[in-house]
Amino acid sequence: MTSALLRLAAPVLRSSVLVLALGVPMWHAAPAQAQIALPSMGDGADLTTSEERRLGDRIIRSLYRDPDYIDDPQLHAYVMGIWQPLVQASKARGDLSAELQERFAWQVLLGRDKSINAFALPGGYLGVHLGLIGAVSSSDELATVMAHELTHVTQRHIARMFGEEKKNMPLLIAGMVLGALAASKSPDAANAMIVGGQAAAIQNQLGFSRSMEREADRIGYSLLAPAGFAPQGAVSMFEKLQHASRLNDNGSWPYLRSHPLTTERMADMQTRVPHGHTQPPVPTMEHAMMAGRARVLSRPGIDTLRQWTQLPKAPGFAQLNANDQAAQLYVATLSQMELKNLADARKVWNQLSAHVQAQGDAAAKQQVRWLGAELELAAQQPQAALQLLGIADLRGPQPRPTLVLGSQALIATGQASKVSDRLQSWVVDQPHDATAWRLLAQAWQAQNQGLRAVRAEAEAHVAHYDYAAAIDRFKAAQDLARRGQGDHIEASIVDTRLRAVEALLREQAREK
Template identity: 35%
Template sequence: MKPIYVILFCTFVASAVLAEDLPKLRKAPDDRILIAPGVRSDDLPDLGDVSQTVLTPLQEQRISDQIMRDVMSSGDVVQDVEVTDYVQNLGYKLAANGPDKHQLFNFFVVQDNSINAFAMPGGLIGVHTGLILAANSESEVAGVLGHEIGHVVQHHMARMMAQQKMDSIKSIATLALAALAARASPELAGGVMTTASAAGVQSQLNYTREHEREADRIGLQILDSAGFDVRAMPRFFETLQKGSRFVEGSAPSFLRTHPLTTERIADVRNRVDQLPYRQAQDSQEFQYVRAKLLANLGSIQQAVALFEGNLADKTYTNEASQHYGLALALIRKSNLEGAAAQLAWLRKNAARNAMVETLAAQIEVARNNPQQAAKQYLTALMAFPGHRALIYGYAEHLLATNQIDQVLKFINEKQPQYPNDPNFFELRSKAYTAQGKNLLRHQAQSEAYFRRYDIPKAVEQMDLAVKAGDGDFYQRSSVEARLNELRLLVIEPKKEGFFN
């Protein structure tokens, strides 16, 4: 598997960017965010038009869409919908308490054990799994996300570009890639800059101290407005700083790319002391997501031993999450009876939760008990109708039991809630394949690729839909028109000279 950062550099400059209407993908109900007003903006500078003179909204959009295309194809993005939905919901909750009413955001999770998060043009915010695992509370994760939101709404990357007087979109894109590469490896970032003949801007890869102070202040305001523990931000910063003092070269990635000084921590601490004390309890989803990440980390034996040891020694802050994590680790071990025993404990001792209900269905599927699996999915969906892991699971169950008409009816019912979710189109494609409807099969798969930012494959599949030879007149006309639209998405950016 290639590192996400290498793929980004190799493909960013060489390939055509996505089309103008792709941001519509982030305006849908399942992933939109318009930020409401209502937080303070003390001590923040008046940006004027400095960022807009470097990146127009269309250019920023195209850069962000290309980044997402490369991110999605890297193999490093976490695909577990329960993990991604948790981070997205947390991010949207925070962003809704931010200062910019119009900024769109797209939050995603990167499988990387380093402690880091990063913001890129177009409101893209990536979170490393290592950050979630290193945090001792949900408010600590929220504090880092709030900080990254601050970088976005203050257009810090665009301001760095303005300071460098960059007038080439290719140079801007290269700097964006180098900044992203720096999140993993400063050496790799230097290589990117050398390759792009952009020597002399290496110092601009890291945010300036003023940028960091601005992001801290906005992040703190967001944290307070969203109801989290504001003391978590300086506490987590202090933990990172202390942990990096004892081993040379051990500074977490977040510290390398977000310079952290005693003065900066003191500034945040001083602002926190002026706010009223609030104790914020972690959501159960946060605890379960951390447990899920741990259950899939390392070997099966290590995962099982970790949770069994924690439960035996009572070294936990949330007991339910340890039983949940142990159940997942035991499923990895194919010990379904052991997993069922942990589920029974959760059912008896913990509040009902969609992630636990999904676990119960997964156990029945693994037991090859389709009737009990169907019963569990339907019961759980009545309580949690919008939980995507349950929706996907039940749809896959219907496909596996050859209930094709039912699965299409189910997808038609659920898909309007998530119109830009590629998984629904892939489920459709599987159903149409089972029915032998080739035009509809390829059309659905094309739309899935489109929503994964992979335009070439979308064109390829839509072309196969046109050539399928079945379908009625309306369907054939529809796929022909759509194929022309998709081809334009590749051609138009080249005609405009974007990334020549």
């Protein structure tokens, strides 16, 4: 997900279908009379669902190690609130088979990259750049992009394209992806790899066919309304692309180079929206704040952050609408936090809280409370964070941001025993949540349960497919068990998990 990765590898990745870069074809739908019949899901695909998942896992474990990867609970929860209804709509439509539901990951990764991009990977993974979240005007526009990418997955476009090539093509391309990631610190090496004969051949031979893009446009568009999103978002998103295509390419719209706009697709999208419903959807206050959060967390630089801290003091602030005022107050608060000016951040947050309370937007209020709890934790005031979260413990279902922030606050106030049981239940359902595993390790350590803490650290590495690091921690746990820490059951769990992860590491080595 790094800028280096996209800059060096994108020409190969986009055309090789491993990275289905967000481009104009993603949200254009063909009119009914022009639709091309495509094979049913998976027809002609030499790549099985299991092989596709393994290929995705191989790529994703490198992205997890990428410094641009970010697990921000608030942004992740917001994006998942868009992704999950789309997945359910796809299931209801009959596109998402039971096999795909079981075998694919259905995970969304966020990257700090400021470029406006999103991509699908084999095995049901979706990558979203913070630049995209910061650029779209509404959740409906973001849903348009994600619905298109989801369709690439459910229609097995990756497998179907691989089915047209030699069976060694998946490993060839995956190797190039990993090579580009590894060479991110050495541009010369990466360039040599990418501009070589193999890369050129792949770039010339592969790429989604227009029929597949039209299928993703058509099906993706059909998911919006059932998932609760305004289809007009597709039109307004397309208008953004059209406008961007008229500007000089500054690198912020990378897909426009490989997916040029066409008047045919522009007209197709316009005709799909019902007559009289072409006005763009009204943005929500929550989205305005989340777009601002994405911009701040994409590392814009100290000078920019300092400028953003002054947004509420700008002469035209009072003339802005309520959503834009909330967004600027949110950005100013978070920018002060990033600059470690916590006293100033609290002053602006108080303005933000009063403003949002007056508007009565429940989702926006929740985002403000989470930001306040984040601020109080940074100021080492965990009890104040708990008050903002409105919790005394973590019993019962909680949104992930509340779980993460609440766990941090409870551990800091010496109440780790209220954390461990809830987190254990959470990781059973969400075993790839490395952040939750690390918090569980902290909770066990605070309760002097060293063996359990080290095992949780190991599981955090497993969650991101770093099996070598996991084995190291499991062996450390075995040493603790031999010294008498923990009980027999916990020691047996460590032994069993160690053997299982060692087998996964051997399989990983064979893939290389």
